[in-house]
Amino acid sequence: MSSFYRKYRPRRIEELDLEEVRNTLAAGLKKGELAHAYLFVGPRGSGKTSAARILAKVVNCEKPTASGEPCLECDNCRAIEQGSFVDVMEIDAASHRGIDAIRELRDKIGLSPVAGRKKVYIIDEVHMLTVEAFNALLKTLEEPPEHAMFVLCTTEEHKVPETIVSRCTRVGFVKAGKDEVIKSLSKVVKGEGLKLEEGVLELLAESVDGSFREGHKLLEQLASFGKEVSLKKVEEILGSVRGGEVKQVAQLLISGKTKLVLEKLESMEKGGVDWSNFAEKLLDYVRGQLKAKYGIGKVEIEAEIERLRVVTMLVARACGEIKTAVVPALPLEMVAVELDREVEISGGSVRVAKEQKAEVGKLDEKRDEMGEKNETGRDEIKADMVQVREKVSLDEVMSKWDEVIKSLSPLNHSVAGLLRSCRPKRVENHFLVIEAYYKFHKEQLEQETRRRMLEETLKREVGLPAVKFVLGEKAVRAAKVMEEHDNVTAPEKDDKLVEAVEDVFGVEV
Ligand SMILES: [Zn+2]
Known part of the structure; x- marks a missing residue:
């Protein structure tokens, strides 16, 4: 962790960088009504653990100020700041996912504090606890001993069970605003005697997306080059x-x-x-x-x-x-x-798939124009007739279906895989009609190269020169629902895609 961040982290409630958090905790302090359990919610680097340690000092300081703030000088305050106070337990739930840490907490929480007035448990990333650990924690929160205080910190509140949330006083650490980051960094500038070119703090504050920690880290990196910090250097870093x-x-x-x-x-x-x-x-x-x-x-x-x-x-x-x-x-x-x-x-790309879909669409249109009599629309079939057997039954196809798939497998694994989730439905003239259960599978198999590969194999294995794909009934119904849905949302999506392509290639699509 950045040493600037540690050195200049707020040490009292009045020094907290986020105004709302400062006001909430100060109000509790003023009324002498601190909760026995807090839930600190907010993004990383927003100062949750710093605030938790301040609370630990507040409840354990030997000589608090008139307003209830920690003195920062007594043994307890110092030990807490150094992270060596025996009654403050910091648990990182992200690395103690097991139930052990919480079990130990539950077993020892009944014992009185050793050096201070209260035992303070700070659990970071509390949403990472296992279900068992949450249950153990819940039991403790339901009947907390008078001498215990909990500060649960999380970046993802929605993953914390409601039963836990409802037993805590929630404090929201919103992402810091630009001004708050500037104010926080200004303390470092003053403390370290840095000389910043105009605009440096603003640029730093803009680039760290509300993270105090990130801001301090960057400033420290800049300060390592010297006390004077130029705008150019910041841009470089x-x-x-x-x-x-x-x-x-x-x-x-x-x-x-x-x-x-x-x-x-x-x-x-x-x-x-x-x-x-x-x-x-x-x-x-x-x-x-x-x-x-x-x-x-x-x-x-x-x-x-x-x-x-x-x-x-x-x-x-x-x-x-x-x-x-x-x-x-x-x-x-x-x-x-x-x-x-x-x-x-x-094995191809988004656009290849899209274009081929369009081609299949065109082919379908052509077929419609030609009408029932010549619904194939593919001339090469007539030319190939010689090699084609006059009549093939569906039973014959079925008996050789496994062979067809097996011989396709080394040629193209995905065609073979797709065919396994389809079935031959009937033989129509020289077409084998194959039923697919998913629109996506049908579209994939209809792609030119795949269809050709399948047809060649079929011709060789069973003497049928062409295939046609239909959707199974369930799939047809599902596809209709999808299409209706698509009609509502598709135009917007396509526009976005077109815009993106135009942006990238600087051409009109
Ligand atoms: Zn103190």
């Missing part, structure tokens, strides 16, 4: 901090290391990050790499144009989605997952 991560994430996405991408994004989220800003930089980078493939700029990542194109499109879409996302990290996570799916299922 901000650029390189994210610059390394941007390149790293881009590299992982392009090489399809889904798990590593997700882990990296998670660790970034823990450290506090402005996702919107990061995604835009990521887009800039992959777009630059795509252009580099055409000789504009420097190639830094070895990748095929096709792969870069898909990554760029998906990141562009994520940029648009982040602004309205409930979980801001989600759109980028989805990029990684979708890229993974791309490789596994189609």
